[in-house]
Amino acid sequence: MEKNINVKLKIWRQRGPKAKGEFKTYEMKDIPTDTSFLETMDILNEELISRGEEPIVFDHDCREGICGMCSLYINGHPHGPATGATTCQMYMRRFADGETITVEPWRSAGFPVIRDLMVDRSAYDKIMQAGGYTSVNTGAPQDANAILIPKDVADEAMDAAACIGCGACVAACKNGSAMLFVSAKVSQLNLLPQGKPEAAKRAKAMLAKMDELGFGNCTNTRACEAECPKCVSISHIARLNRHFIGAKLKD
Amino acid sequence: MWLFTSSVGRKVVMSVTGLALILFITFHMAMNLVAIFSAEGYNMVCEFLGANWYALVATVALAGLVFIHFAYAFWLTWLNRQARGNQRYAVTSKPKAVEWASQNMFVLGLIVILGLLLHLFNFWFNMQFAEIMHKDLVDMGGGALIAPHDGAAFIAYTFSKVWYVVLYLVWLCALWFHLTHGFWSALQTLGWNNQIWIERWRVISYVYSSIIIGGFALVVVWFYVKSLL
Ligand code: HEM
Ligand code: SF4
Numbered sequence: 361m362e363k364n365i366n367v368k369l370k371i372w373r374q375r376g377p378k379a380k381g382e383f384k385t386y387e388m389k390d391i392p393t394d395t396s397f398l399e400t401m402d403i404l405n406e407e408l409i410s411r412g413e414e415p416i417v418f419d420h421d422c423r424e425g426i427c428g429m430c431s432l433y434i435n436g437h438p439h440g441p442a443t444g445a446t447t448c449q450m451y452m453r454r455f456a457d458g459e460t461i462t463v464e465p466w467r468s469a470g471f472p473v474i475r476d477l478m479v480d481r482s483a484y485d486k487i488m489q490a491g492g493y494t495s496v497n498t499g500a501p502q503d504a505n506a507i508l509i510p511k512d513v514a515d516e517a518m519d520a521a522a523c524i525g526c527g528a529c530v531a532a533c534k535n536g537s538a539m540l541f542v543s544a545k546v547s548q549l550n551l552l553p554q555g556k557p558e559a560a561k562r563a564k565a566m567l568a569k570m571d572e573l574g575f576g577n578c579t580n581t582r583a584c585e586a587e588c589p590k591c592v593s594i595s596h597i598a599r600l601n602r603h604f605i606g607a608k609l610k611d
Numbered sequence: 612m613w614l615f616t617s618s619v620g621r622k623v624v625m626s627v628t629g630l631a632l633i634l635f636i637t638f639h640m641a642m643n644l645v646a647i648f649s650a651e652g653y654n655m656v657c658e659f660l661g662a663n664w665y666a667l668v669a670t671v672a673l674a675g676l677v678f679i680h681f682a683y684a685f686w687l688t689w690l691n692r693q694a695r696g697n698q699r700y701a702v703t704s705k706p707k708a709v710e711w712a713s714q715n716m717f718v719l720g721l722i723v724i725l726g727l728l729l730h731l732f733n734f735w736f737n738m739q740f741a742e743i744m745h746k747d748l749v750d751m752g753g754g755a756l757i758a759p760h761d762g763a764a765f766i767a768y769t770f771s772k773v774w775y776v777v778l779y780l781v782w783l784c785a786l787w788f789h790l791t792h793g794f795w796s797a798l799q800t801l802g803w804n805n806q807i808w809i810e811r812w813r814v815i816s817y818v819y820s821s822i823i824i825g826g827f828a829l830v831v832v833w834f835y836v837k838s839l840l
C-alpha cells in the first residue's frame with residue numbers, strides 16, 4: 361500500500377579526501393513510499409540547494425541496477441537492506457515511518473572517500489586492466505556458434521559476468537578483500553574457451569594487482585556473497601584460488 | 612615467494628597448517644578415548660610417545676606448525692585491519708549467512724593458544740618434559756607423586772579439579788567454533804569447492820568438529836564424574 365512517511369536521514373558529510381567528516385541529520389517529510397532511495401536523496405539535495413547549502417555528493421548513473429555506480433552503505437548494509445538489489449533499485453517502502461536511516465560511504469583502504477558519500481573505485485579499473493580481457497586479433501568476427509560451450513559452463517560464466525563492479529563486496533568485508541569481484545571477473549573469462557589460453561596469466565596478474573592495491577586477505581566469511589546485489593557466489597573465489605595455486609605450482 | 616607475497620599464498624599456509632593440526636587433533640582425540648577404556652592401554656601409548664627420538668621430532672614439528680599457523684594468523688589479521696582502513700562504520704550488521712566464527716577466528720585462536728599453554732603445563736611439562744629431565748616422579752603437591760609416563764594418573768588428577776574441567780571445556784568450545792569455520796574454509800582456500808560442495812563441506816565441518824570436540828570433552832567429563840564417585 362502506498363503512503364507517505366517521514367524519515368530522518370543521518371548522512372556522512374566530508375568535504376574532501378583529507379578532511380575530517382561527520383554525520384549530519386536531515387528531516388524528510390511526506391516521502392511517498394514508492395519513491396526510490398536515490399530520488400529521496402535528490403529531493404534532499406533540491407532542498408539543500410534552495411537553502412543555499414552544499415548538496416550531498418553521491419555516485420549514480422543508470423538507476424536501473426546495471427552500471428554499478430550507486431554505492432551507499434545504508435543501515436549497516438551495502439546497497440541497503442534489500443537483497444539482490446542495488447541502492448538505485450531500493451524504495452522507501454523498505455523503511456518505517458519515523459525511522460532514522462544512516463547513510464555512509466564504502467569504508468575500505470582500497471576505496472578512499474572523495475567527498476561525502478562518493479569513493480574512489482578506480483582500483484577496480486586497475487585490476488581489470490591487469491588481466492580482465494582476452495587478447496584477440498581484430499578482423500571479421502567468426503560465427504558465434506562455431507565454438508560450442510556446454511550450457512552449464514555458459515550459465516556459470518554468465519552468473520560471474522553479472523558482476524557490475526560496484527564494490528559492495530569490499531564494503532561488506534571485514535578484511536577489505538576484493539576477492540568476490542576479482543574472482544567473478546576471472547571466472548567469466550577463464551570458464552570460456554576464448555579465455556582459457558590466458559587463464560593462468562590472468563589469475564596471477566589480477567590477483568597480484570588486487571594485493572598491490574592494498575585489499576585484504578579473504579578469510580571466507582561470506583559477507584560479500586550475502587550483500588552482493590548480483591548474488592555472485594563465493595564458488596568463484598574457490599575457482600580463482602584453484603587457478604592461482606595451479607599456476608604458481610606450475611611455475 | 613608467493614606463499615609470503617600473495618594473499619592467496621598466505622591463505623594456503625593457513626590452510627595447510629590448519630589441516631595438519633586437524634589431522635593431529637584427530638589422532639590425539641582417538642588416543643585420549645583409550646584412557647576411558649583402559650588406563651594400562653593409555654599408559655602404553657604414553658610410553659610410546661615419551662622422550663623417544665621420534666616422538667621428540669614429532670613434537671618439534673607440531674610446535675612448528677602451531678607457530679607458523681599463529682604467526683600467519685597474526686600477520687593476516689593485521690594486514691586485514693589495515694585493508695579495512697581507519698574509518699569504521701557507524702552501523703554494522705551481520706548477514707544471516709555469515710557464521711559468527713568466521714569473523715572471530717583470531718580471537719578464537721587466541722583462546723585456543725591460551726588453552727594450549729595451560730594444557731602443556733598440565734601434561735607435557737609433567738610427562739615428556741619431565742622425562743627429558745630424567746625425573747622419576749613428579750610432585751603434584753599435597754603429597755601426590757606421579758610417574759612421568761603414567762598419563763592416566765595425570766588425567767585423573769587434572770580432571771578431578773573442577774576449575775580445570777571448566778577451563779578445558781571453555782577451551783574446547785573455542786576450538787569447536789574455530790573448526791566449524793576453519794575446516795571448510797581451508798578447503799575453499801585450496802580451491803576444492805564449488806556450488807554443490809560448499810553446503811556439503813559446511814555440514815561435514817560441523818559434524819566432524821562435533822565428533823572431535825565431543826571426544827575430547829567426553830574424556831574430561833568422564834574423569835570428573837569418576838573423581839566424584
Ligand atoms: C589446534 C589448533 C588449531 C587448528 C586445528 C586450527 C585450524 C584452522 C583451520 C583449518 C583454518 C582454516 C584455514 C583457511 O581458511 O584456509 C584456520 C584458520 C585460522 N586460524 Fe586456526 N587452528 C588452530 C589454532 C589457531 C590458533 C592458535 C590461532 C591463533 C590466533 C588461529 C588463528 C586462525 C586464523 C586467524 C585463521 C584464519 C581464518 C580463516 O582463514 O578463515 N588458529 N585454523
Ligand atoms: S561481486 Fe557483487 S558486490 Fe562485488 S563488485 Fe561485483 S556485483 Fe558488486
Ligand code: FES
Pocket residue numbers: 420421422423424425426427428429430446447448449
Ligand atoms: S545507478 Fe547504476 S546500478 Fe545503481
